[in-house]
Amino acid sequence: MQGGSRVHRSRNEHTTAVTCMIHGRGYWSGQAVTVTVHPAPMGTGICMVRTDLDSRPQCVANVSHREDASLRTNLVCGDARFQMVEHLMAALAALEIDNAIVEIDREELPSLDGSSLAFVEQLSRAGLVIQARPKQRLIVHDRYRVGSSSGWVEAMPSKHGETYYEYQLSYDDETPIAPQAFGIELTPDRFIREIAPARTFVTAEQAEQIRATGLASHVTNQDLLVIDETGPIENSFRFANECARHKTLDMIGDLALTGVEIVGRFTSFRGGHNLNGRMAAQLHKLAIEQASRQSQQMADAKSQNTRRAKLTNTGIERRDAA
Numbered sequence: 001m002q003g004g005s006r007v008h009r010s011r012n013e014h015t016t017a018v019t020c021m022i023h024g025r026g027y028w029s030g031q032a033v034t035v036t037v038h039p040a041p042m043g044t045g046i047c048m049v050r051t052d053l054d055s056r057p058q059c060v061a062n063v064s065h066r067e068d069a070s071l072r073t074n075l076v077c078g079d080a081r082f083q084m085v086e087h088l089m090a091a092l093a094a095l096e097i098d099n100a101i102v103e104i105d106r107e108e109l110p111s112l113d114g115s116s117l118a119f120v121e122q123l124s125r126a127g128l129v130i131q132a133r134p135k136q137r138l139i140v141h142d143r144y145r146v147g148s149s150s151g152w153v154e155a156m157p158s159k160h161g162e163t164y165y166e167y168q169l170s171y172d173d174e175t176p177i178a179p180q181a182f183g184i185e186l187t188p189d190r191f192i193r194e195i196a197p198a199r200t201f202v203t204a205e206q207a208e209q210i211r212a213t214g215l216a217s218h219v220t221n222q223d224l225l226v227i228d229e230t231g232p233i234e235n236s237f238r239f240a241n242e243c244a245r246h247k248t249l250d251m252i253g254d255l256a257l258t259g260v261e262i263v264g265r266f267t268s269f270r271g272g273h274n275l276n277g278r279m280a281a282q283l284h285k286l287a288i289e290q291a292s293r294q295s296q297q298m299a300d301a302k303s304q305n306t307r308r309a310k311l312t313n314t315g316i317e318r319r320d321a322a
């Protein structure tokens, strides 16, 4: 853990103060793409729009629209697909931007340098506006785990109301990536400094396999970390444990598809997008149950008040009649 404990107090929803834009190319498609993030009214969520398609299809970033894909997280609404959303979602969630219209003029989001750095730079510059509605929070009260002994993601209650992420990386003996770990109590500032710069990585062998399929042919060794026994090829690490930090970034982005602010301790052992997606689905289910319990409690309280008001009225009528 780094720094002191930060209790996550309930807060109101946020949107950006102004519109901002991020340009780049998709890793897989190589297509040039512009992401435009506009402020949005409270209750909107992160609403993605494909402006390159005639019907301008929309998709609220939520685990129910998640598509299982290799090495990335996609969203699908009807015929519209939004590829590789996790690095933008991590930046939005960590900077506490809850409501935004995100216009994209291609299917795949820009890869940039493989990190969330360009997203946090533009979003930080756009500024935050506090909105008049409390942000829905899910406080984890029990232990939940998805996966198996060879790879899992776990959610646990936090002791002091903090939100803590940890990634434990331990690949097979043949991999050139050393075992490493990273843990952080998340705040917007810590995300910007400690996580956002951590880049996507592949082994040299994985890079060969991907290039052999004809995908990502434009991607150079400077566009992400390609790692062999000697370290990153034609590149250098920004942090000694940059790989574990990037896996933490992915976990934050994938769990953001829960759609609520999550408070708890989230640990992954060798997990990837698939396990993150399964944990997001679990947390989303808990958030829906919590919301329906809360609305039931509100309905009960309202009907009790109505009954009390009726009894009081009856009392008045009786006194009047007496």
Ligand SMILES: [Zn+2]
Pocket: 086, 087, 200, 246, 249, 250
């Ligand atoms: Zn990633």
